[in-house]
Amino acid sequence: MKFSPIYLFPSIALIALASNHDLEIYQGIGVAYAFGERFSPRKFNGVIKYQKVPRSPLTYNEEVENLHMTFVGLRFMGHYEEQVWSNVTSNFIENFYNVNGGKPQNGATIENVSVETYVDSQEHTEIEKNITQIARTENISDDFEDELQIFYHHRLQYDTASTTITHAEVVMDPFAESIQRELYLNELRAADPSFRDIKYLTKVEQEESEDSDDDDSFLYKILLISAIGLFCLVMAVFFIRRLRRRRKQEY
Amino acid sequence: MFDVKAIERIRIVSLDIHLISTITEAVEVYSKEGTYKGESQNYVAWVRQGETKVIGRGEGESTPVPSGSFSIIEIGAGETVALYVTVRTSTFIYSNGDYEGAGKVLPITPLIPTEN
Numbered sequence: 001m002k003f004s005p006i007y008l009f010p011s012i013a014l015i016a017l018a019s020n021h022d023l024e025i026y027q028g029i030g031v032a033y034a035f036g037e038r039f040s041p042r043k044f045n046g047v048i049k050y051q052k053v054p055r056s057p058l059t060y061n062e063e064v065e066n067l068h069m070t071f072v073g074l075r076f077m078g079h080y081e082e083q084v085w086s087n088v089t090s091n092f093i094e095n096f097y098n099v100n101g102g103k104p105q106n107g108a109t110i111e112n113v114s115v116e117t118y119v120d121s122q123e124h125t126e127i128e129k130n131i132t133q134i135a136r137t138e139n140i141s142d143d144f145e146d147e148l149q150i151f152y153h154h155r156l157q158y159d160t161a162s163t164t165i166t167h168a169e170v171v172m173d174p175f176a177e178s179i180q181r182e183l184y185l186n187e188l189r190a191a192d193p194s195f196r197d198i199k200y201l202t203k204v205e206q207e208e209s210e211d212s213d214d215d216d217s218f219l220y221k222i223l224l225i226s227a228i229g230l231f232c233l234v235m236a237v238f239f240i241r242r243l244r245r246r247r248k249q250e251y
Numbered sequence: 252m253f254d255v256k257a258i259e260r261i262r263i264v265s266l267d268i269h270l271i272s273t274i275t276e277a278v279e280v281y282s283k284e285g286t287y288k289g290e291s292q293n294y295v296a297w298v299r300q301g302e303t304k305v306i307g308r309g310e311g312e313s314t315p316v317p318s319g320s321f322s323i324i325e326i327g328a329g330e331t332v333a334l335y336v337t338v339r340t341s342t343f344i345y346s347n348g349d350y351e352g353a354g355k356v357l358p359i360t361p362l363i364p365t366e367n
Contacts (some may be wrong), residue, residue: 017253022261023326028253028287033337034279035294044253046336047267047313053260053325 017043022052084192252287252335257326265318268336272307277339280321287333297335300324 016024025048030039255263270276281297283290290296301321308314316336326332 016256019258022257022259024256024258026254026256028333029291031252031291031335031337033339035292035297035335038291042253044334044336045269048255048263049265049267049318050261050263053262 023048023050084188088188088191252291252333254286254288254331254333255326256331257328260328261326263324263326263334265320266316266336267313268316269310269312270305270307270314270338271310272338273309274307275304276307277302277304278316278320279337279339280316280324281335281337282324283333283335284330285333286331287335290333291335297333302339 017027018025025044027041027043030042031037032039266280268278279302280300282300283297303316303320305314305316324332324334
């Protein structure tokens with residue numbers, strides 16, 4: 001009967017064949033090449049050489065929030081354009097962060113960089129934790145023929161085993177730099193001509209915008225009250241003068 | 252085909268196997284998350300991590316499957332991974348009736364950490 005490599009018949013079942021503080025090897029079966037006839041049970045008669053990976057959980061696991069509320073003015077996107085948009089966005093961000101992102105200044109190794117991408121369209125909010133799986137699968141209503149607004153931002157989480165690194169030592173997400181947005185736009189345009197009509201892609205500080213709106217409305221109120229007050233004052237002066245003239249004429 | 256359960260997070264980088272053969276053999280390494288049980292003939296469930304040619308050192312001797320000949324297999328703490336180490340060309344015959352042909356048992360200290 002042919003099979004390989006050599007296994008030994010087990011003497012004790014359901015007990016680890018070998019173990020130490022790092023791993024346990026259990027008895028198995030012999031299987032002829034490839035995925036063929038089975039011979040059960042058998043013991044692995046060999047050596048496993050391994051490296052021990054630094055222990056998790058990681059001691060630094062703080063979210064580095066870099067919210068980019070980004071506005072993209074697009075024409076209505078069909079399914080194909082949506083897919084192109086997803087792919088380009090995925091590739092760009094993944095490559096960008098792998099190359100440039102997530103390096104702590106003290107040189108500690110970043111164990112993992114996870115990216116959450118929030119995609120908001122006019123119809124929905126979608127969260128994809130894996131950047132490579134960004135997808136907009138819903139059907140967008142034909143009502144949005146002129147322009148589709150898409151908002152998205154990213155939240156990065158850097159994991160490192162370093163015990164000394166602090167939040168401030170992690171290089172902040174550089175995607176906020178306008179040149180990076182331009183690179184993204186260029187890639188998007190290059191990927192598909194239908195994206196040539198992208199009007200703009202700018203960072204929008206939503207909170208500031210809201211504050212700004214509040215400031216504007218307050219200013220309008222002040223101006224309105226001032227205008228009404230001035231109007232009343234003018235009218236009062238006008239009537240007082242008129243009243244004085246009448247009295248003079250009477251005398 | 253057997254299960255390995257990691258107590259700590261590890262990366263399997265190389266293997267020694269026991270071949271009765273003393274000629275060049277093509278060794279293939281497969282892995283699968285979780286146990287092999289119930290999946291031993293379901294090749295779709297397995298990931299082929301690599302293939303290499305080794306010269307068998309014969310019975311009673313360990314034949315190295317060096318690092319780089321298959322992808323590093325990482326196992327998280329508490330997780331189980333099934334390994335299937337097989338030789339493509341079945342050039343030797345194993346007696347299924349007794350231990351003859353199985354050679355000597357390699358020392359049951361098969362867990363050799365290598366330096367990072």
